[in-house]
Amino acid sequence: MSEEQIIEQAPAPVIDLTSSEYYINRELSHLQFNIRVLEQALDESHPLLDRLFFLCIFSKNLDEFYEVRVASLTRQLAFNREQAGADGMHPQQVLNAIHTLCSETVERQYRILNDTLLPALERENIHFLRRRDWTEEQRQWVRSYYDDNILPLISPIGLDPSHPFPRLVNKSLNFIVELEGKDAFGRETGLAIIPAPRSLPRIIRIPDAISSGGDCFIFLSSMIHEYADELFPGMTVKGCYQFRVTRNADLEIDEDGTNDLASALEDELHSRNFGEEMRLEVADNCPEALSDFLLRKFSLEKNDLYKVNGPVNLGRMMEVIGQINRPDLQYTPFTPGLPKHIKFKKSIFESIREKDTLLLHPFESFTPVVDMLREAAKDPAVKAIKQTLYRTGAKSEIVNALVDAARNGKEVTVVIELRARFDEEENLYLANRLQEAGAVVVYGVVGYKTHAKMALIVRKEEDRYKRYVHMGTGNYHAGNARAYTDYSFLTCNDVIGEDVHTVFQQLTGMGAAQKVRKLFHAPFTLHKKLIELIDRERAQAEAGQPALIRMKANGLTEPRLIRALYKASQAGVRVELIIRGMCCLRPGVAGVSENIEVRSIIGRFLEHTRVYYFLNGGKDEIYAGSADLMERNLLRRVETAFPVENPKLKERMKTELESYTLDNSQAWILQPDGTYVRRTPQEGEAVIRAQTMLLETLAASV
Incomplete structure (x- = not known):
């Protein structure tokens, strides 16, 4: 027997589908979703104010990511519960990777704000006025607003042994002030903290009569900066720098140890504002000595520090969108359809x-x-x-x-x-x-x-x-x-x-x-039934029959379900996954997942439907429900999925699901390395946006 014949008859190597190389880290995948949201701020197919909205959503998403996901990883380290996930990464490795990716992305976020969105808004006569740009009339109005609304509420805190560093609320706006001189009591501390009043808006619209035309806004932080020296009479303010700290906001309740969940939850809610510190954001002109001082006070490391070129909480810029009457800069309203x-x-x-x-x-x-x-x-x-x-x-x-x-x-x-x-x-x-x-x-x-x-x-x-x-x-x-x-x-x-x-x-x-x-019901049957349906499709492919799986969800992380999809792909099943957010499955890997495509649709509306479709030898089977394809949903939550059996409704849902697989403008395709590449129409190819198609088909008017 020739060497060539021996090679041909040798069995294919067995692939270990539990190997970490076939899984993407869920936290890093989650960050990739947030990056796709940020990218919408640059997409000129969105109206300008909606692009600002996406920038703000990115900030809010990143806040929650630190409050929950980074907090969870940090707790694992603190309590020696380090355990690698299916991807093989340990918590400290993940935290290091998060810092690297977030540092790059946050810097990019502020570049988008300063270099792209603010100039574009200026061209539309929407202004965020810096102190140096205030007219004399505007300056007088700011003086009056400050005296009437800010000064009565503000409480500067000089730091000394009888005024220890204050306990600051999660995500609140604060200022660290560098002082020179002695106060009325002869104290010479050098530092003070100014917490911004939480009851006040972070961005204030100035009256049209003094706006010089258009929509004009001033940040609360600018007003506090302007008059910070007046809060420390007889002393010199050498510098005033905004900062905020993000804390662990995930509540921990011992459900087994309480007789009344509602009462236990009420007790825990207050602690959310004062959980363990996770991240420090400071103005980028803050001296290193002051940022180091803040890091020490919050027991944080250099990797937890983000220096930003602008407001420390961009999410609050969302407040202005509702104050701007510019329908030409927002999506056209529509009337939802009604059967x-x-x-x-x-x-x-x-x-x-x-x-x-x-x-x-x-x-x-x-x-x-x-x-x-x-x-x-x-x-x-x-x-x-x-x-x-x-x-x-x-x-x-x-x-x-x-x-x-x-x-x-x-x-x-x-x-x-x-x-x-x-x-x-x-x-x-x-x-x-x-x-x-x-x-x-x-x-x-x-x-x-x-x-x-x-x-x-x-x-x-x-x-x-x-x-x-x-x-x-x-x-x-x-x-x-x-x-x-x-x-x-x-x-x-x-x-x-x-x-x-x-x-x-x-x-x-x-x-x-x-x-x-008829229903699938977690935590009892949903996980098992989905795997059975995946395996049935695999059996169809192994028998030489056409086989197709389409699944749409917000997340895919559950390892056993991923392995079932890998096996289906290996058998020749075409697997089309529309996963909005985190996805731990690694597509396009030879011998494992080359028949799997994963796409994320990011558009005007937040994709939230959960649909599971199986070709089933031409007898299509479709379920929709409340559960994402994640451990928590399939194994630790009460979830339901219902069948769509009416032939007309089934055909309709198939068509709607297929529209997402055809999208060539708002679809991001997951690469084997865990990054995403935006799909763009090829030369001569018509532009297809799934959400636009559905809007035109189902809405009463556009």
Whole structure:
């Protein structure tokens, strides 16, 4: 036998799919998403004020990244819980990589602000006035504003043994002041801190009469800088530099050790403002001696310091967008679409009985969901309402409807997730309000956040109870429904109604896990079922049949699911993943994932739908639900996924999902090295934007 024949007959080498080389670090992938958001600030296909909005969103996202993700890594180091993830990186390695990437990106962010956006805004007669540019009339107005609004609230703190370094609130604006001379008591400390009043806006619009035309704004920090020397009479202010510190804001509650989750959460909320320090931002002209002093006071290292050429909190610039009446610099408003069988029916229940309804927000209206609950609150035939609430908004119309229903004698049960991060205080308020109205409120299951999006309405029709169901991929938040893409599904299918009833029974009662027939249900069946469907597609490919998987989610990090997708790719399955944010799967690796493409769509709306599609030998199977493809969602949360079985709705969802795979303008393609490259139309290729296509197809008017 020749050497060539021996090589041909040798079995292919076994690839260890658990090897760290096939996984991307989730935190670094998360940062890549934030970088894609920042890049939108340079994209001239977005209106100018929306580009400023993206710059502000990047700042807010990065704040939360430090408050939660960096805090988690730091805690692992502090408590010797270092454990490498599937990617093989240890926490200190990840923190070092985060610092390198963030340093480059934050510097780029301020260049975009100073070199691109501010000049573009100036050309549109929108001005952020520096002190050197104030006219005499403007200076007089600032003097008056300072005296009336800032001076009565400001409290400078000289640093000495009886005035120790103050405990500063998370992300608050502060100034470190270098002083020369002695005060009235003969003290010569040299340093002081000025906390900016938290009740004041960070950017102030000056009156049109003195604006010299256009829209003119002055930063609060500029006003404090201007009059800082007056706060220290008889002393010389040698320098005044703004700074802020970002703290650990992730609440830690011992759920097993408390008898009342709400009370425990209330106790913890105050501590969020004073958690462990994670990051220090200072003005770039701050002397090194002062920035080092601040680092020591906050027990931070050089890697935790960011020197910035501009305001230390760019996220607050978002405040000005609503104060500028320039519709030509923002996206054209549109009216969300409404299906005809809902539009022309007096009763939402009549519409749902006629046919199952699928709505894709924000292109289609969220109003039918609100109307269903409003009508249920008043309808004498409605006897009970059960609802999950994760994020809903302080002025929620849905909560108003639930309150009305309870007051009208309906049996109202609400599973409200108190631990929805950064919405805890609001959810406590809503829980109290619902309880006062007579609703039964429960807080889900200890150890498992309730993230499922379900509403169940029980209506007496003739001699039987009929169940009406809403299930969705997004929260019951009308504001989010105008900015996030999410599916809503309205049905009175008996089996789905029974399944949703069963899930609610498990959430509010106790007992062994009960079977559901049509839904997938985390933490019990969703993970297992998704892997089974992936494996079924793999078997189709191994049998020589066409095979295709399309999955859309906000994140993909769960290792077993990733390995199942790798195996499917190895068998020849075409895998198309639309993952908005973090993705630990590494596509395009020879012998492992060359049949997998991962794309992220970043556009006018925040992509939020979760959809799982399988070709299934031509008998398409589609599920949509509340769960991302992450460990927490699949294994440690209560989540639901519902099937789309109606042929017309299934075909529609297939088409909508496919539009994202065709996008050649707002799609970013994940590379094997973990970076993303923006897809651009080739010569002669038509421009395709999935969100624009959906807007033109589904909205009532554009």
